[in-house]
Amino acid sequence: MDEAVLQVGNGPLDERVVRIALAGALGMFLGLEREWSQKSAGIRTFSLISLLAAVFTLLALETDVGEGLLVLGGLLVIVQGVLLAVKGLLGEDDAGLSLTTSVSMLVAYGIGALVAAGFIIEGVTVAVLSSLLLVLKRELHEFAWGLSREEMRSTTEFAILAFVVYPLLPAEANLDLGVVSVPIEPQVIWLMVVAVAGIGIVNYAIVSTYGGRGIAVTGFFGGLASSTAVVGTMLDHVRQRPAAASYAVAAILLANAAMAARNLAIAIGFTVGGDTALLVEAIAPLGAVIVLAFVIAGLTADWHESGPMELENPFSMKNALAFGAVFLAVLVFGSLAESWFGTLGFYATAVASGFVSSAGATTSAVVLYRGGQLEPAEATIAILLATVSSIVVKAMLTATSSNRVLRNQVAVYSVILLLGGAVASILVVI
Known part of the structure; x- marks a missing residue:
């Protein structure tokens, strides 16, 4: 050799x-x-x-x-x-x-x-x-032998969504609104549709095994991946079974908790052992959101009901596509807000990014903070704005549901989470 x-x-x-x-x-x-x-x-x-x-x-x-x-x-x-x-x-x-x-x-x-x-x-x-x-x-x-016709059809539809349509979409495109041209990412939007469908399939399997409690489990672990996509899944399940509204509310709250916990982990984990100080300012507000979400979810859902919950199918293609359309509208609004805010563009970017993934906005803020381009207060504000926008967009998406209990409770509890985070921030400053 x-x-x-x-x-x-x-x-x-x-x-x-x-x-x-x-x-x-x-x-x-x-x-x-x-x-x-x-x-x-x-x-x-x-x-x-x-x-x-x-x-x-x-x-x-x-x-x-x-x-x-x-x-x-x-x-x-x-x-x-x-x-x-x-x-x-x-x-x-x-x-x-x-x-x-x-x-x-x-x-x-x-x-x-x-x-x-x-x-x-x-x-x-x-x-x-x-x-x-x-x-x-x-x-x-x-x-395979245990799949029903509806389950087999849903599995095929999901395969088409994920492995046929997604690769064919362009990574970037421009949406011409006449006055302004808004850059969008078709693959990101479609990925959210795939995420809604994928979480729906996993949730269907868990609920079929563990009953209503499985919805809440899906809410938290699905929230670690995409808390916004959890809303689409919950809307579909409540449409199929209105009695599952209390579990769906708990799942959305736990998705918010998972989202806040993920952002807090990024803010603290990536500033440990570096030349910059820990972003301790983010601990109180994000911690308050996490604790309140768990407490409210624990008190609102009937955890004694653990029997099987009959769902028609793993996910609805119509519901997933409708969710993608609403998500597109939110992205366009966020992009317009970013272009209109001028000097506050960084904060506007954090808000707009929170619509898609608050983790992305949090990571960007931490990287800029570690590089000395942001002060601790500025980085913390950006992280909180991304977290707030994520909570707000889930409430907005839930408002499209025909189930009054679901949309009203999510709206009220989202306000409580936001107020709790704000109060915790004020107490720390004082």
Whole structure:
């Protein structure tokens, strides 16, 4: 070897021998489950297939005849897979299992080719995911067989939203309003629609298992990811089951608590151990919001009701799209406010960013504070404005609900959260 360090490109594992060995090891790993299940192809077969692909791929990269050998090897694996499938159809083995083994052999061949070509991470990822699919066979079958028609349709719709529509949208665009052109991010807006649908599916699974209490659980943990998206999910569930309004209110309050806790963690965590002082000014108001949200949620929802709650489907496509339209309107309003406020543009930006993600505004304020561009008071004000706008926008979105109990309680409790944060700030200053 000319080099003391084995690398792939500029990183570790560049030597061909190491790549060949890794390909064989990944093939062995993939064949482990097949061997354990006592299938016709096991550890040795899968390892040899990956080794064959690695050798042919290296030859294809270095010689003129390698490409033909790589294609020939792939055809041989396909033929072997077809023979196994035919064997299953003739009754000598389970047809479904034989087909799975056949496809797994082709995957092993692809893994060997990926690793030999230098795509180490990709090859390892494919091997791990493939092995996971094989091991979770029973769980996956039970999940699929237990899906209703509505659940299957919702799953398909979500896949279209997330994996078909989202990649096709532009990252940036301009919305011409005549007087002014507002820059928008279609992918960000659509990502919020996907988030509403995704949280709805997770919430549906939790509620189906744990009843009404699951809604509140979804509210908090969903709030850590996107507290605004939680509102869209709750609006859909209350539309399907009006009796769940008290749980939906609790979920939105807990989403606010999670949002405030996340912002506080960013404000404190990123100023610990640096040259700048801790943003202790943010502790009192954000802490007040967190405590009040938990207290009100604990007192308003009927936590004794833990039986199953029947929901029609995981999420409503119509509701998710409507939420996206409202969210677009909020973004446009925020952008206009930012352009109109002039010298107060930074604070206006914090407010507008809070409509989308208060975490983004909080992170920006902390970074500027650490760089000496903002004073502690200015950074704290920006963080609080982002938090306030996040609470307000959730109340505004909830106001579109036809359920009077939901929209009135969220409005009242949001005011209480804001007043509690304001009072805590005043007490600290005094």
